[in-house]
Amino acid sequence: MTILHAIELLGVAVFAVSGALAAGRRSLDLLGVVVIATVTATGGGTLRDLLLDRSPVFWIADTTYLYVSIAAALLTVVYARYRHPPERFILIADALGLALFSISGAQIAENAGYGGIVVVIMGTLTGAAGGMLRDVLCAEIPLILRRGRIYATAAIAGIVLYLLLQTLLDRTTAALVGMAGIAGLRLAAIIWDLTLPVFSLPKSENEET
Amino acid sequence: MTILHAIELLGVAVFAVSGALAAGRRSLDLLGVVVIATVTATGGGTLRDLLLDRSPVFWIADTTYLYVSIAAALLTVVYARYRHPPERFILIADALGLALFSISGAQIAENAGYGGIVVVIMGTLTGAAGGMLRDVLCAEIPLILRRGRIYATAAIAGIVLYLLLQTLLDRTTAALVGMAGIAGLRLAAIIWDLTLPVFSLPKSENEET
Amino acid sequence: MTILHAIELLGVAVFAVSGALAAGRRSLDLLGVVVIATVTATGGGTLRDLLLDRSPVFWIADTTYLYVSIAAALLTVVYARYRHPPERFILIADALGLALFSISGAQIAENAGYGGIVVVIMGTLTGAAGGMLRDVLCAEIPLILRRGRIYATAAIAGIVLYLLLQTLLDRTTAALVGMAGIAGLRLAAIIWDLTLPVFSLPKSENEET
Numbered sequence: 141m142t143i144l145h146a147i148e149l150l151g152v153a154v155f156a157v158s159g160a161l162a163a164g165r166r167s168l169d170l171l172g173v174v175v176i177a178t179v180t181a182t183g184g185g186t187l188r189d190l191l192l193d194r195s196p197v198f199w200i201a202d203t204t205y206l207y208v209s210i211a212a213a214l215l216t217v218v219y220a221r222y223r224h225p226p227e228r229f230i231l232i233a234d235a236l237g238l239a240l241f242s243i244s245g246a247q248i249a250e251n252a253g254y255g256g257i258v259v260v261i262m263g264t265l266t267g268a269a270g271g272m273l274r275d276v277l278c279a280e281i282p283l284i285l286r287r288g289r290i291y292a293t294a295a296i297a298g299i300v301l302y303l304l305l306q307t308l309l310d311r312t313t314a315a316l317v318g319m320a321g322i323a324g325l326r327l328a329a330i331i332w333d334l335t336l337p338v339f340s341l342p343k344s345e346n347e348e349t
Numbered sequence: 350m351t352i353l354h355a356i357e358l359l360g361v362a363v364f365a366v367s368g369a370l371a372a373g374r375r376s377l378d379l380l381g382v383v384v385i386a387t388v389t390a391t392g393g394g395t396l397r398d399l400l401l402d403r404s405p406v407f408w409i410a411d412t413t414y415l416y417v418s419i420a421a422a423l424l425t426v427v428y429a430r431y432r433h434p435p436e437r438f439i440l441i442a443d444a445l446g447l448a449l450f451s452i453s454g455a456q457i458a459e460n461a462g463y464g465g466i467v468v469v470i471m472g473t474l475t476g477a478a479g480g481m482l483r484d485v486l487c488a489e490i491p492l493i494l495r496r497g498r499i500y501a502t503a504a505i506a507g508i509v510l511y512l513l514l515q516t517l518l519d520r521t522t523a524a525l526v527g528m529a530g531i532a533g534l535r536l537a538a539i540i541w542d543l544t545l546p547v548f549s550l551p552k553s554e555n556e557e558t
Numbered sequence: 559m560t561i562l563h564a565i566e567l568l569g570v571a572v573f574a575v576s577g578a579l580a581a582g583r584r585s586l587d588l589l590g591v592v593v594i595a596t597v598t599a600t601g602g603g604t605l606r607d608l609l610l611d612r613s614p615v616f617w618i619a620d621t622t623y624l625y626v627s628i629a630a631a632l633l634t635v636v637y638a639r640y641r642h643p644p645e646r647f648i649l650i651a652d653a654l655g656l657a658l659f660s661i662s663g664a665q666i667a668e669n670a671g672y673g674g675i676v677v678v679i680m681g682t683l684t685g686a687a688g689g690m691l692r693d694v695l696c697a698e699i700p701l702i703l704r705r706g707r708i709y710a711t712a713a714i715a716g717i718v719l720y721l722l723l724q725t726l727l728d729r730t731t732a733a734l735v736g737m738a739g740i741a742g743l744r745l746a747a748i749i750w751d752l753t754l755p756v757f758s759l760p761k762s763e764n765e766e767t
Contacts, residue, residue, distance in 0.1 A: 191604070191608075191615055191618065192614070192618075193611075254618065261624070272695075275697075276695065279697055280697050281584060281695070282695060284589070284590070285586045285587070285589070285590030285593055285695065286586060286590065292593075293589050296589075335587065336588045336589055338588075339586060339587070339588060339590075339591045339638070340582060341582035341583050341638060341643075342583070
């Protein structure tokens with residue numbers, strides 16, 4: 141097992157924990173917790189693989205991701221019986237997961253021969269779409285679309301930085317700086333409460349437009 | 350037409366009826382009823398085919414599934430004008446549909462060369478994901494994730510049973526026992542009100558974790 | 559750039575505007591507006607390409623669609639700061655987008671070797687599923703499933719007309735008449751408030767059927 145693979149599995153575990161906690165806040169049953177945790181952890185990469193027509197999907201090719209995700213969800217349930225989950229730790233771990241998955245998703249799109257905006261979208265989907273699917277299954281407007289502290293925006297900024305830096309640096313260094321940029325921007329957004337401006341129209345009488 | 354194909358079409362019809370009734374409870378228009386019924390009946394298999402990269406998707410390869418689903422939805426609307434739909438009959442038929450689709454979905458994954466957890470997931474998706482998509486389109490947290498009588502859990506248990514029994518029995522017998530296990534567990538869950546434990550956390554002020 | 563390509567880009571822009579306005583009514587942030595606009599504009603064609611296993615997906619093959627969609631979303635935000643968006647203009651433009659995408663989606667399915675109901679479904683998905691995904695992301699029952707003025711139904715009727723006319727006319731003329739039929743039926747539905755009948759059942763105590 142390479143170090144990269146180990147880090148990726150850690151990212152899956154972190155996202156699964158965040159999904160399990162979200163499921164707990166909606167009082168789902170045990171299967172629901174495992175499903176939401178797994179969708180949160182693997183949904184972004186799955187969407188990327190379907191759109192890029194990569195076959196088989198990454199968690200079918202390597203089922204370790206599934207086992208890690210299920211184990212993380214169940215451990216979260218057990219842990220939460222005894223102690224309050226440490227919110228700060230999870231926010232930091234989630235920022236690292238976002239950074240890692242966004243850049244690794246971008247590299248997968250690059251390896252498939254794409255560039256520019258397709259790489260940015262695939263990286264952002266890999267990092268942030270799992271949380272979006274989690275919210276859709278919880279019948280809520282996805283958090284990252286609502287007024288929230290910068291999240292997918294950090295992924296976009298970091299991937300663009302990574303792409304630009306490749307003209308100056310080698311790919312590995314550019315990737316590390318891109319990841320640091322994503323995690324740093326996300327954590328800065330949490331600390332200083334950075335948000336994007338909101339676009340707000342009055343509710344129309346005619347919802348059909 | 351083989352007996353298996355006939356049974357599968359019956360399963361599609363049953364799921365379409367359950368989708369049409371769910372649509373009726375949300376007062377959708379006629380097209381909405383047909384769409385929800387068809388998504389309920391074919392959504393699980395569609396997701397399986399997309400994830401396994403089976404092309405074409407089963408209802409494109411054999412459009413009979415679509416016609417059966419649309420006809421079942423329209424007959425449900427006509428029938429419900431005159432008589433109350435027989436709830437007990439539908440619960441039993443739905444349990445049979447779940448049993449049939451879960452095992453046939455598992456076999457499709459096996460035939461594509463997969464084993465273990467991938468077979469369990471593909472079988473469960475085939476049987477239970479149509480109802481999940483139905484609930485997402487109805488803007489509700491999917492029933493099978495909320496506290497409900499055991500549903501997808503029955504599919505998982507029956508598929509695992511089917512996989513284990515293949516070491517002892519021939520594949521057809523194992524499949525039949527697996528299906529009986531799913532239908533039996535689901536009906537037992539309805540009769541004795543069996544549920545999974547619920548994982549419940551207080552709503553956090555900070556929804557971003 | 560051919561005329562057809564120019565018209566398609568116009569259709570994407572129109573759908574993106576309608577998506578951005580829907581996002582504004584739910585007070586999403588700027589990234590949310592761009593995401594909802596892009597999903598509205600490209601979601602139907604994406605679903606079609608995934609189901610038909612066309613690779614790469616159309617907006618990966620030609621990223622102009624993405625740039626047009628993002629630009630249209632941002633221009634909508636800027637415009638709406640100063641003036642009320644002209645509802646009538648948007649309804650008409652949306653009807654034209656629906657007409658165009660439904661017939662072009664039908665032709666893509668025909669070119670892939672399909673006929674009959676598969677062509678009707680793929681055309682309707684191309685025209686109407688973007689709006690459905692927009693509503694799912696906004697955690698609402700999709701407008702086209704609820705009692706609303708005829709929308710997807712217009713697409714279905716126009717595609718059937720297009721298929722029937724091909725026995726009498728050349729394909730291009732049939733396509734133009736089909737498009738006119740869709741736009742005309744949709745606009746007539748808006749003017750005279752045409753709707754489909756609604757199927758309404760009492761909410762059951764037992765939501766599990």
